[in-house]
Amino acid sequence: xxxxxxxxxxxxxVLVLAACNGNGDDTAADTAADTTADTAAEATADTAADTTADTAADTTADTAADTTADTAADTTADTAADTTADTAAGSEEVIIGFTASQTGKQNVSSTGQVNGxxxxxDSVNAAGGIELSDGTIVTLKSVTYDDESNTDRVQxxxxxxxxxxxxxxxxxxxxxxxxxxxxxxxxxxxxxMITTGAASDSTYQQGLTTVYQAYTPASRYLTGAxxxxxxxxxxxxxxxxxxxxxKFSTGVVEAAKTYAESLGYEIVLFEGYDPDSTDxxxxxxxxxxxxxxxxxxxxxxxxxSTFARQLxxxxxxxxxxxxxxxxxxxxxxxxxxxxxxxxxxxxxxxQATFTSESAAEAGLAWFGPTSTExxxxxxxxxxxxxxxxxxxGGYAAGLILQQAILEADSTDPDAVKAALxxxxxxxxxxHIKFDTTEASHGLQIGHSMIYIxxxxxxxxxxxxxxxxxxxxxxxxxxxx
Amino acid sequence: xxxxxxxxxxxxxxxxxxxIAAMGLTLIWGVMNVINLSHGPIIALGMFxxxxxxxxxxxxxYLALIAxxxxxxxxxxxxxxxxxxxxxxxxxxxxxxxxFSVNMIIIGLGTAAFSASPRNVDFTLGSFxxxxxxxxxxxLVAAILAMxxxxxxxxxxxxxxxxxxxxxxxxxxxxxxxxxVPSVRILALSFGLGTMLAAxxxxxxxxxxxxxxxxxxxxxxxxxxxxxxxxxxNPVGALLAGLILGAIEGIIPTVLPTTxxxxxxxVLFILILLFRPQGLFKTKSS
Numbered sequence: 001x002x003x004x005x006x007x008x009x010x011x012x013x014v015l016v017l018a019a020c021n022g023n024g025d026d027t028a029a030d031t032a033a034d035t036t037a038d039t040a041a042e043a044t045a046d047t048a049a050d051t052t053a054d055t056a057a058d059t060t061a062d063t064a065a066d067t068t069a070d071t072a073a074d075t076t077a078d079t080a081a082d083t084t085a086d087t088a089a090g091s092e093e094v095i096i097g098f099t100a101s102q103t104g105k106q107n108v109s110s111t112g113q114v115n116g117x118x119x120x121x122d123s124v125n126a127a128g129g130i131e132l133s134d135g136t137i138v139t140l141k142s143v144t145y146d147d148e149s150n151t152d153r154v155q156x157x158x159x160x161x162x163x164x165x166x167x168x169x170x171x172x173x174x175x176x177x178x179x180x181x182x183x184x185x186x187x188x189x190x191x192x193m194i195t196t197g198a199a200s201d202s203t204y205q206q207g208l209t210t211v212y213q214a215y216t217p218a219s220r221y222l223t224g225a226x227x228x229x230x231x232x233x234x235x236x237x238x239x240x241x242x243x244x245x246x247k248f249s250t251g252v253v254e255a256a257k258t259y260a261e262s263l264g265y266e267i268v269l270f271e272g273y274d275p276d277s278t279d280x281x282x283x284x285x286x287x288x289x290x291x292x293x294x295x296x297x298x299x300x301x302x303x304x305s306t307f308a309r310q311l312x313x314x315x316x317x318x319x320x321x322x323x324x325x326x327x328x329x330x331x332x333x334x335x336x337x338x339x340x341x342x343x344x345x346x347x348x349x350x351q352a353t354f355t356s357e358s359a360a361e362a363g364l365a366w367f368g369p370t371s372t373e374x375x376x377x378x379x380x381x382x383x384x385x386x387x388x389x390x391x392x393g394g395y396a397a398g399l400i401l402q403q404a405i406l407e408a409d410s411t412d413p414d415a416v417k418a419a420l421x422x423x424x425x426x427x428x429x430x431h432i433k434f435d436t437t438e439a440s441h442g443l444q445i446g447h448s449m450i451y452i453x454x455x456x457x458x459x460x461x462x463x464x465x466x467x468x469x470x471x472x473x474x475x476x477x478x479x480x
Numbered sequence: 481x482x483x484x485x486x487x488x489x490x491x492x493x494x495x496x497x498x499x500i501a502a503m504g505l506t507l508i509w510g511v512m513n514v515i516n517l518s519h520g521p522i523i524a525l526g527m528f529x530x531x532x533x534x535x536x537x538x539x540x541x542y543l544a545l546i547a548x549x550x551x552x553x554x555x556x557x558x559x560x561x562x563x564x565x566x567x568x569x570x571x572x573x574x575x576x577x578x579x580f581s582v583n584m585i586i587i588g589l590g591t592a593a594f595s596a597s598p599r600n601v602d603f604t605l606g607s608f609x610x611x612x613x614x615x616x617x618x619x620l621v622a623a624i625l626a627m628x629x630x631x632x633x634x635x636x637x638x639x640x641x642x643x644x645x646x647x648x649x650x651x652x653x654x655x656x657x658x659x660x661v662p663s664v665r666i667l668a669l670s671f672g673l674g675t676m677l678a679a680x681x682x683x684x685x686x687x688x689x690x691x692x693x694x695x696x697x698x699x700x701x702x703x704x705x706x707x708x709x710x711x712x713x714n715p716v717g718a719l720l721a722g723l724i725l726g727a728i729e730g731i732i733p734t735v736l737p738t739t740x741x742x743x744x745x746x747v748l749f750i751l752i753l754l755f756r757p758q759g760l761f762k763t764k765s766s
Contacts, residue, residue, distance in 0.1 A: 103596040105692070149596070245739065273738055276698065278689035281490040282733030289483035302598040306690050309600075313607050314614050334602060 091129065091137040094411055096121065096401075097167030097191075098142070099157045099182070101174055104149025105275075108301050108331065109390045110174035113197045116394025117171055118142070119381050120402075130402055133409050147173050154181045162189035168411060169193070171397050174390065175300070176200030176218070176248035183211045192404075192413050192420070195442075196397035197390055200248045201255075204435070204443040210413075212420050212434050213444040214397045218248055221345050222256035222296055224449050225322045228343075228466040229294055230263055232477050233319070240269035240292035242283050242307070244299020249324060253297055260296075268292050277303055280310045288316060298323035305335060312338035319478035328452050328462070330386050339454040341479030343465065346452050348392040348429050350375045351464050351472050359426035368399040371428045396429035486613045487730040493619040495726020496626035497684050499719035501699055502706035503633065504677030510713025511650045511670040513572070514564060517579040520700030521586035522675050526552060526682025527691045528590070531599050541603050542621070545683045552679025556672030564671060565664070590693035600690040622684040629680060630719050633673070637715075646670050650713070678703075705749045711759025720761060 098117065101110035121140045124130060129139040143165045147153045154173055161167045162185060170186050172179040172195035179198030186193035187208045195203070195211060199218040204211065229236060239260055243253040250272065257267060268290040273283060287295065295311075295318050298304035304326025311321070312335075320343070326332055327344025350371055359366035369377070374395060378387040387395075401416075403425060408415035424446070425432045433446030451466035455476050463473035501523060508516045526548050533544035563582050567574040605617025637643035645666045648656040657663045682696065689695075706725050710717030725745065732741050752759070 103591055105596070105598070107595060107597040271737055274742075277738070278691070278695075279494065279729075281494075282487055282730065282738055285483055285487045285490065286733065288486070302690060305600070310616075313604060313616050315607060315609075334600070336602075 091139055092411060093139050093141050094169065094405075095165060095167045096140055096142050096169050096171060096398075097144070097158070097161030097165055098171035099145050099147035099154060099161075099173045099178075101149040101178070102146040104147075105302055106149040106173075106175050106178070106300070108329065109197060109325070109388070110149070112329075112388045112390035113174045113394035114144070115382055115385075116378070116387060116391035116396075117196075117398055118394075119378055119391075120395045120398030122381070123377065124398070124402060130405055132406075138405060138411060143167060147178060149175075149178070151178060151181045154178045155185060158182045158185040159189075162186070162191050167191065168413075169401055169416070171394075171401075172196060172198050174198070176203065176251070177246060179203060180247060183208055186211055190413060192401075192416050194397040194401050196393040198248075200251045201440070201443065202247070202251060205440045207438070207441070209441055210417060212400070212442045214393055214400060214429070214432065214447070215347055215444060216447045216449050217444055218251035219255035221252040221324065221449060222322065223259045224451055224466055225296060225343060225345060226256065226260055226263060226265070228451060228475065229320050231468075232475055233293075236293040236319070237266050238268045238290070238292040239265045239294045239296065240287055240290060241267065241271070241297045242269065242287065242295060243272050243297035243324075244275055244277075244303050245272040246275050246299055249297070249299040252324060256296060273299075273303070275299065275303065278306060280307045281314075283307075284311055284314050284316060287311075287318070288314070292318065294318065294320035294322070296322045298326060300324070301326045301329055301331070305332060308332075308342055309335050309338045321479050322451075327454065329388050329390075333454070333460045336460070339460055340456055341453065341476050343451055343453045343475075345449045346389045347447070347449065348389040348396075349450055349452055349462065349464055350387070352428070352430070352450065352470065354426055354428055354430060362426065362431075364424060364426040364431065366426050367403045368396075368427045374428050392429055396427055396432075399427050399429070400425075400432055482612045484731065484734055487734050488727060489613060489615060489730070490619070491726040491728070491730020492723055493615070493623045493726070494729065495723040496623040496719070497681050497722070498699070498702050498706050498725050499722025500626045500629050500677050500684075501681035502703040502710065502718040502722055503630070503715045504674040504681070505700075505703045506707040506710065506712055506718045507633075507677065507715055508671055508674035509707070510715070511646060512564075512568060512667050514568070514575045514579065514671075515572075516671075516674060517576060517700075518559060518582035518586060518675075519678050519703060520696030520698075521583050521590065521693070522552065522555065522678040522696065523682035523685070523699045524590065524691065524693050524696035525555070525586065526679030527686035527695065528594060528599070528693070529679065530683040530686045531601050531691075534601055534603060541601060541683070541687050542625070545625070545680060548679050548683045549676050552676035553672040555679070556675030557668045559675065560668040560671035565667070568667065587693060594693050596692050596694060598690045598692050599686075601686045603687055616688065618688040622687065625684060626681075626719075629677070630716070633677070633715060636673075642666070642669060646673075702745075705745055708749060708752050708757075709760055711761050714759060714761055717759055717761035721759070724760075 100114040101107050121142055124140055129137040131137055143161060145157045147157055161170060170191050170193035172182050172193060174197035176198045179195050180203045183203050187210055190210060193211045194214060196214040199215045201217045201219050204213055241253045241257055243249045257270060269286060298307060304323045308323060322343040327342050328346035332339050352371055355370060356366040375387060378391060404416045404419040405411055407419035420434060421436045423432060423434060431446035435441060435443040435445050450464055450470055452462045453465045453476055454460050455463045455473060464471050465473060465475040505516060505519050508514055529548035529551055530541050530544045533539050533547055534541045559582055563578045564575060567578050607614050607616045637646060645661045648661050649663050649666045653663055706718055706721045709724060710721030729741055732744055
């Protein structure tokens, strides 16, 4: 009887455990609300204090002017001289705030992104900082925390970055989900944030004004793969979409599905899986039953590489296999033969050949290092590790900010924002231009994806297979 | 219908592994009425054990399992003496909290040592085909090993002196002590066996799924469902219930989106608690 009585205990603790495993959205909302309230209160207090001080100063100044004009004039002159001297002599330290997923499921991609960003910061500081026209040298200082790949932590930490740490500019965390949480905070505190590693369109379609996207948005992630498929084999009819149930992946596949239907493909399977999935057996059996010619989908690194591995182990005969995010990562090669023939959209590859000449041809401004210079600097800084596109994205986010500060000739947020709105730039990462309409302000409209495939040239290596003008090899079709 | 059969076989093979994970949980409950909330992290440690022995020392994963099993047994004994022994006669909440603390300690240390990045044991036995059904080698071997482990546990419990002691302590600890059974050592041994089973299941899972130090949590939840389904304290029931859960996981996705799997699993869990709390398979002792 005692044992039976204990069963509710088991139930209780299982539910507690289940709750711990969940995203804890309620908690997130609560925390955000609390933090906001606190901060707002502080801000109000600060402003009040400032206003009082200002008014007091004004009053004093007025009185001084009335009484002895000479003294007042002297004081003003002195103060002005002091201020100018301070600014001209030196330097202004700008705080760049961001979080890194040092732990949790976004760890691999986030580490690359943060390494890239850090490299940009180090190279700017090593070159003596960013010099403005009045001689001010802007140096960079990073403030960063581990967000544990967790939305709650992102909200807490970006609030902290914006308030306690007084960050001048923010860079997004990695992944669309985390960035969506950070973007709201950035907007709330009026901080300019360059997002990288965050492709989901919807973040930029909610009326934000201070958030700018470096990546090609999700809605254009897989459309090129469908173009490639159609050009390679016009006879293909059946396409399956299997994707992670996350903000980013669903955004990608829904746009791709619409596009596939417009091209006349039959969608034989369209199904999502839980982000924590490790067993793709049920999907693979479904795929086998629906016999598609092409599979598109995936999500992030861990699930994508697992999916590719299990698909290969099950010997599924499919001609064309495109996964999001995972294939361009150098670690994807650890899958061995399972990686062969897998195609993936990439924001950037080191073979990409954007140069100052191609910028001139396209009538765009050129800024920053070439791909080769970036790769050399990166491998030098990180013990020979090759940069992934996440790393390039991190560096590019920095470049965008740097160019905006130069263009604005100031670190004033409004001036930088105006410079970003007007930006039309070519970097080693590609074309950068932001949507400035109210409906989707900050959405990237200049950059576009390239598609890589793992091929065997005496060892697995990535080749660019699309777009045709940038291709380094023909597509391996059908997939072995 | 091939599709259904293939999914069912995949699920059943996985079910054997769920079965031995749950056996570990249910054994500890059966012997000492302790719900071991450090079960999940120990499964994860089993995964990391196989991963490091294989990738750092190059030892075959199935041989690595032997070391992982021995490590699990010792770790279980250690956890018993450090965390459980002093509160074994205290109210149930104390042992729950004690093992939950161990859970937090392992996860904390594990995250510091291994980070939370995904790992993958780069090992495959390929696959083979029966008719139109493809079976993965690693899953088949895992199922066979799980059967051996179950058989071994059964022989140990029913044919060895220590097994008899364990059963005696399960039935009535006071009476067993009066008969000269060293109950403290037997409790430590049982706890060790429970964690050993958890570690073995983790090691087997590592041969076919990627994992992180946090990956044990979902298998712990499955172990709860399986244990309740099979009847808490009933190791053989746990294996059968593991197969049922595996079959459910295999078959549901053929008719519904896979996101429904956990929903239906936990609905089943609550139904069993409400209508048949002693589990589907009755224990001998109850």
